[in-house]
Amino acid sequence: xxxxYQYPRRTICKSGTSMRMECQAVGFQATSVAWYRQSPQKxxxxxALSTVNSAxxxxxxxxxxxxxxxxxxxxxxxxTVLNAYLEDRGLYLCGARDRQGAGTEVFFGxxxxxxxx
Amino acid sequence: xxxxxxxxxxxxxxEGLPVMLNCTYQTAYSDVAFFWYVQYLNEAPKLLLRSSxxxxxxxxxxxxxxxxxxxxxxxxxxxxxQLSDSALYYCALRSSGSWxxxxxSGTQLTVMP
Numbered sequence: 001x002x003x004x005y006q007y008p009r010r011t012i013c014k015s016g017t018s019m020r021m022e023c024q025a026v027g028f029q030a031t032s033v034a035w036y037r038q039s040p041q042k043x044x045x046x047x048a049l050s051t052v053n054s055a056x057x058x059x060x061x062x063x064x065x066x067x068x069x070x071x072x073x074x075x076x077x078x079x080t081v082l083n084a085y086l087e088d089r090g091l092y093l094c095g096a097r098d099r100q101g102a103g104t105e106v107f108f109g110x111x112x113x114x115x116x117x
Numbered sequence: 118x119x120x121x122x123x124x125x126x127x128x129x130x131x132e133g134l135p136v137m138l139n140c141t142y143q144t145a146y147s148d149v150a151f152f153w154y155v156q157y158l159n160e161a162p163k164l165l166l167r168s169s170x171x172x173x174x175x176x177x178x179x180x181x182x183x184x185x186x187x188x189x190x191x192x193x194x195x196x197x198x199q200l201s202d203s204a205l206y207y208c209a210l211r212s213s214g215s216w217x218x219x220x221x222s223g224t225q226l227t228v229m230p
Contacts, residue, residue, distance in 0.1 A: 005166060006161075034217065043207070051223045092209075093161060095218065110161040 002028040006094050006109030013084050020080040021112040029074040032098035035067070039090040047092075050077060081114065087094070087100030089116045099116055118143045121208050131200050131229050138193040138224045140182075140208035140223035149212045151184055151191040154220075156205040165206075166193070203228045 005024040013019045015097060035047040048058040050071040058064060071077040077096070081088055091113050095106040118142045130136045139177035142151070150169040168175040173187045184191045191208060208221040 043222045044218070046217055087146060105164060105167065108161045108163070 002107050004107045005111040010113045012115045018082045023077045025075045025096045030097045033077040035079050036093040036097045037090050084116045119219045121221035123224050125224050127165045129227045135196050140191045146212035152209045153193050154207040172205045200228050
């Protein structure tokens, strides 16, 4: 079956430092990968969409300078949170799918929970 | 832009009774798919149901939902809830024009014994 692994599952970083999280697709080709943040008391915020061989599209309030993303092949993507501060804490989810079409299922990883101290 | 509305933030139901979680939406696209995700504590969201066909009932794990384009709704229902159904439920849509998933604000379902 199709699975998405994310690691680390949990991480704690000091305010002002950076941390990198990874997303691995198994059993399918992750043509497109989306990174979301689920902040405390909030629903999912889309950070950016990444499609292999296309430019990464960032949503409003999120920038490449703050959340650089790498999507080098059809099974792997990573995102770094640069200069993390308290407002960056939350659960970061990676969602991937392998083809176009509105009904195509997106497979989510279990998330990386970021705590900033 | 597209939006999904879940009016209830918290729903509490006694075990064995029915439940309905509301979901309405706005979209400018005609080719749109709708999803219900369930998220248990400290877990990632998992797909529960999906549909893109008007007036067709979709079922999984005892839950069912029917897309009604006439009322822009995709309510989630279950005839007899179990304690293990306690979780956060998200309604979402995605159009073929953009594969971005638009989530509602979520409904916390708590099932009481």
